[in-house]
Amino acid sequence: MKVDLFDFDLPRECIAEHPADPRDSARMLDLTGGQMSDRIVRELPDMLRPGDLLISNDTRVIPARLFGKRGEAKIEVTLHKQEGLGQWRAFAKPAKKLRIGEIFKVNEAFEAEVMDKKDGGEVLLRFNVSGADLIAALEKYGVMPLPPYIRRDAGGDDQDRHDYQTIFARHDGAVAAPTAGLHFTPELLANLDARGIARRTITLHVGAGTFLPVKVDDTDDHKMHAEWGSISPEIAALINETRARGGRIVAVGTTSLRLLESAAREDGIVEPFENETSIFITPGYKFRGVDLLLTNFHLPRSTLFMLVSAFAGYDRMKAAYNHAIAQKYRFYSYGDCSLLECANQVEALKKS
Structure with missing residues (x-):
């Protein structure tokens, strides 16, 4: 596909320099159920169902x-x-x-x-x-390896050592934050638990290449940097059990999604995984391991905007980003987020 298809203009004032405070007060664009509505992150438990399984990335960012x-x-x-x-x-x-x-x-x-x-x-x-x-x-x-669009002095900002780390962070190795996880607070986790939504973590050590704009003209010519990930046998079994009983798998961030899809078989069964992945997802990809995706707003011409366009539908994501810009959502790592529904499964439901 031509990379120009994934380009868009973003005003500089839409780029977030600091996270929302508190973190779960960030805005969330809801694109589930065929709708587009403006919400906030702390509403997430009400938008999920008891029996769903939330999968987050527990990598920890090092000052790289x-x-x-x-x-x-x-x-x-x-x-x-x-x-x-x-x-x-x-x-x-x-x-x-x-x-x-x-x-x-x-x-x-x-x-x-x-x-x-x-x-x-x-x-x-x-x-x-x-x-x-x-x-x-x-x-x-x-110094914390903040993306270049966040403006800091060369020595960095000590507050970023806290802000650029998710509540799930456990295992050292990432050089970029799994940014959808930045929106979670202890209160939000408690509300998810009370709602009957299970939570587990997997590990993908995010590399700097994940967030870079694509510099070639065609996606066929782009090479992804490999990243190391791990899904334990216990987590893989729980994912499969959840889906077997009708629960949905909710990926917190594109890093969690990429790892789950790397471990998923054609029939949707997720297997234990401990290896590198360089999976590159563009429109036309058939998702196997994820039903919903919570994700931030991404760079133009980036592999991540290509991924969300594949997940929720290209036209739908173009319309969503136009709406987000018009409504002054905050973009990128410290910005707001969206909740997306897998377009593959929406089409399957329509046909059933």
């Missing part, structure tokens, strides 16, 4: 943006995928100042050797610490 030097040259790197013990793929700026075998030095105690270079400013770094020591060094010296 580092400022350092190669000699006297200043260099910024953003880690995006772990490759092994102490080794990470990263995007470097300016990458031309790093050569294989050279040292990227954050300070005297924390540095990395350049092991490899690829196109697009990507390098492979091997740090002088690993495991828990590397995470501790990143927590001490790193």
Whole structure:
């Protein structure tokens, strides 16, 4: 498909610089049941059914943006995928100042050797610490890797260390937040429980490439960055049991959806999963593992806008985004969200 089909104009004032406070006061565009209505996130329990299963991503964002030097040259790197013990793929700026075998030095105690270079400013770094020591060094010296459309000073904002982390965060490894999860509060979780909606988590360590605009002219030419994910046998069994008894699977965010679809068979059975996924979903894809999707509003020309267009229908999402812009919804990572119904299943119900 032509990437231009997924382009749209978004006024700068629609881009959220900070999250809603409280988080569940964010606006939510409801696109279920054939309607389009303006709601807020704390209404979510009333829009779901007892017996539904909410699946969230429990990855934890690490402060993956580092400022350092190669000699006297200043260099910024953003880690995006772990490759092994102490080794990470990263995007470097300016990458031309790093050569294989050279040292990227954050300070005297924390540095990395350049092991490899690829196109697009990507390098492979091997740090002088690993495991828990590397995470501790990143927590001490790193900055939260906010998307470039959120304006911050180079040193970052300490509040983002809290704001850019979901209530579900447990497992270190993401370099971008699973942003739909940012809307949840303890009160909202309690109301979901009281409504009889089950909740479980899976893990997808989100990479920086997930949120990048597509730079090719045709989707066939785009290559997704791989991300590591895990679905336990117990969670897979519960997902299948839920659907067998008529409950719906509600994915919190495109990251949860991508992992569920990576693990789902053609017949809709979700299997345990522990592997990398580079699944790229565009219109025409037949969804197997997810019934509803809670998701933020995404970048033009991005793989995520392509995904939601595949999930809810291209024309429907174009109309929804036009409505959201006209009604001044807040876009992107710290912005508002929408609740979408799978177009595949809507069509199946009409035919039944």
